[in-house]
Amino acid sequence: MGSTEVNLDQVAYFLITGASRGIGQRMAIETTRKFKPGSIVVLLARSASGLESTRKEILDSNPHISVVTSSVDLNNASKLLLEDIIEKSLAKTPVTNFQLAAIIHNVGTIGNVERKAIDMSDRQEWEEYFATNLFTVGVLNSCFLNKFRECAKKLVVNITSKACAVPFKSMGYYCAGKAAREMYFKVLADEESDLVVLNYSPGPVDTDMTVDIQGRSNAEEIRNYFQGLRETTTMLTTQQTTAKFLSILEAGQFKSGDHVDYYD
């Protein structure tokens, strides 16, 4: 088994989804700080203005790399579109130029938390949820890894959650989606011994997503849980969880495919 330690002080090709705000935005900014000139960073999400502010912050701290943004709805992005985004971002640079090819699957939505599991009978709602949170993730991952087959070091990160293993009331879509998504990445890690695959669970973080759950969940205990974390300021910041994520990557104290939590 190869080392899972990841050196970020290299010429890297780096793609991250959900980079317009929240955890993805912070991870994009912090992960790219050490990249060497010649590196290419690709930021995906729907909000062009959010992506642009992430791009600016990255370039403020590392002006010698290229940052490409692509405003895309990952709910319905086709394989062709995703391949095209990667191809165009490369601008004819051979993939063997990169010492590291890394992808962070950070995109995530909470789903309809006003619905209890017993009422999840709307097939379209299921399909829409899984399209963004699982199907496009798998398709993009496959496009990425096939393109970078010849790159020496490849890192795949899935932003997962404790909810992939523990049920939370009102979060039926989210828990089911995170469970399926993590298992896909575990199979990938088992099959491809040359990859470093990390399932990183960021802990409860102060973002739009947790504001949304706190406001809309049909379960009082869930609303109170997030309210309690906010009131006691024990909810994590995007900076805290990103710092932990980077320390895990740089130490490499995990086995490819492992689930590693902020609190581990």
Ligand SMILES: NC(=O)c1ccc[n+]([C@@H]2O[C@H](COP(=O)([O-])OP(=O)(O)OC[C@H]3O[C@@H](n4cnc5c(N)ncnc54)[C@H](OP(=O)(O)O)[C@@H]3O)[C@@H](O)[C@H]2O)c1
């Ligand atoms: N916050 C937490 O406590 C927590 C805990 C455990 C795990 N996580 C996981 O961490 C990840 C990030 O969560 P977060 O809290 O930072 O959420 P967030 O603030 O709601 O950000 C979600 C990101 O995903 C993008 N996104 C959503 N739908 C999209 C779509 N259809 N197409 C393209 N991009 C889309 C959003 O960008 P646009 O709206 O611009 O498209 C945004 O950049 C998620 O996978 C989440 O499940 C979060």
